[in-house]
């Protein structure tokens with residue numbers, strides 16, 4: 001039986017799967033060969049498109065001729081598919097059902113192009129085996145963090161009123177969007193596991209099973225964040241020591257029951273010994289001990305533990321210049337390289353700090369050559385405008401992924417993004433923030449893909465050709481624009497404490513979080529050199545350790561991340577640091593003004609609902625960008641006493 005295509009609730013934006021995208025395929029004749037649940041998903045998709053656009057779909061042996069053949073030739077777990085077009089017929093073949101599903105969405109993406117000209121057989125396969133979205137969703141509304149921690153798109157798609165939503169059509173539609181950009185795994189609850197959420201592992205696993213059921217037809221496996229203290233919190237054991245036999249048995253039993261409820265369960269995500277979460281340090285054990293204990297519980301069932309490397313001291317003394325939060329992940333985990341079980345994946349944030357608009361790539365990623373690594377990106381725009389600002393992160397992510405690769409390919413096996421999705425009608429709050437989720441999925445499939453091509457693909461699918469040039473202009477440079485009007489030259493933070501939106505230059509300067517800029521009347525930046533600073537630069541392999549070590553060779557955009565320099569220091573661009581700060585802040589605001597103008601000109605070319613939402617958000621982005629400009633510029637004018645050489649008004 002063909003699996004029905006999810007019906008979008010009234011008013012929900014179709015994102016990159018509008019019905020128009022299915023016209024080329026839906027107006028033709030398709031043959032589907034093979035059997036299995038995901039084949040039924042593909043059949044349901046094609047049948048719906050044909051019903052809408054007048055085409056025809058047949059199964060297995062049926063009379064010729066066909067425009068499109070979608071054929072499953074095996075029964076393995078491969079995600080690859082072959083694509084060719086010969087003599088007026090397009091053929092997709094796959095040896096695994098997921099491959100067929102991805103091949104189908106490939107045809108959707110190509111649109112008319114899939115049915116014109118010839119194309120020799122090309123094998124498409126994902127470079128990374130796991131392409132996961134992590135939701136930081138709370139089941140019960142958290143008094144400080146709300147329903148979704150760092151969520152800017154309304155409530156949770158999964159949870160409301162302290163329990164799983166009873167209705168899963170929206171989750172199915174979400175799974176469909178994810179599959180269409182290549183995502184194959186989702187974790188459904190916050191990495192900070194509070195008490196209600198802890199219970200999902202045991203007596204409330206049925207709720208997770210319902211969500212897993214909604215995702216399954218689109219080839220997505222469900223994962224769960226668990227607390228390391230679960231045996232204590234849920235069952236009153238007196239310890240969670242990973243080497244204690246009772247603890248190991250507890251996890252083995254709990255995990256086996258999870259698999260009874262969800263046979264294709266993906267595994268656990270764990271934030272341990274991080275920002276107050278419990279972990280193995282309490283028992284004098286290592287993070288490999290902790291991760292391996294969970295890996296052992298999951299191993300008989302084919303599951304994986306994603307163990308986060310975001311471990312640092314969040315109660316440090318800001319007067320002490322020798323501790324450096326940037327060093328922490330490498331210092332903690334490098335000694336454990338090679339000690340992790342095969343199904344324990346170390347999940348590393350892409351930068352050493354915390355998802356700033358500009359950070360160097362974490363040195364841990366290239367260093368852990370004997371471990372399986374997942375690189376973690378943040379699609380939710382915690383530090384990049386909170387989905388009120390346009391900030392397409394494709395170029396940043398692409399730089400990160402290319403840095404963490406060599407001739408033989410990526411130095412990591414998996415890619416994870418913290419989700420930017422909620423129950424908002426546009427999915428992501430800011431309609432243009434959908435581009436980030438789409439780009440993530442496509443980069444996870446092919447990390448060396450050109451992000452700009454992905455952007456244009458998203459624009460074409462979502463908006464069609466009409467407004468494409470304008471949308472491209474609004475989005476393409478938006479990350480660099482955001483960087484210009486916020487914290488300069490890689491120094492980071494300068495945000496309002498707590499919620500992290502809007503400027504507060506000294507907001508975190510005298511706090512225990514380890515995020516400082518050290519600005520005084522003479523200069524600014526963090527000395528992370530080996531010669532005179534925290535030594536962080538020495539965590540890189542050559543040539544990067546040498547390049548970052550000296551302010552003469554360090555790239556401009558990271559200068560203040562690695563060095564403390566006088567305001568008069570001359571950048572490679574030829575400008576002084578202080579003049580760079582003034583200039584970029586004026587430019588950043590001017591660029592937002594220009595983007596808002598371009599957006600205005602697209603009225604009539606995009607749907608009124610989208611146009612109105614983005615127009616409203618531009619008002620806020622502009623207000624906030626000007627606030628950043630004025631606070632940063634006046635702060636540094638007062639600190640340095642150096643006037644703007646162009647004589648502009650600084651308050």
Ligand code: BDP
Pocket residue numbers: 149150191192271310354355382
């Ligand atoms: C930080 C967020 C915090 C998360 C933490 C994490 O501010 O809410 O819990 O990352 O990744 O960026 O665990």
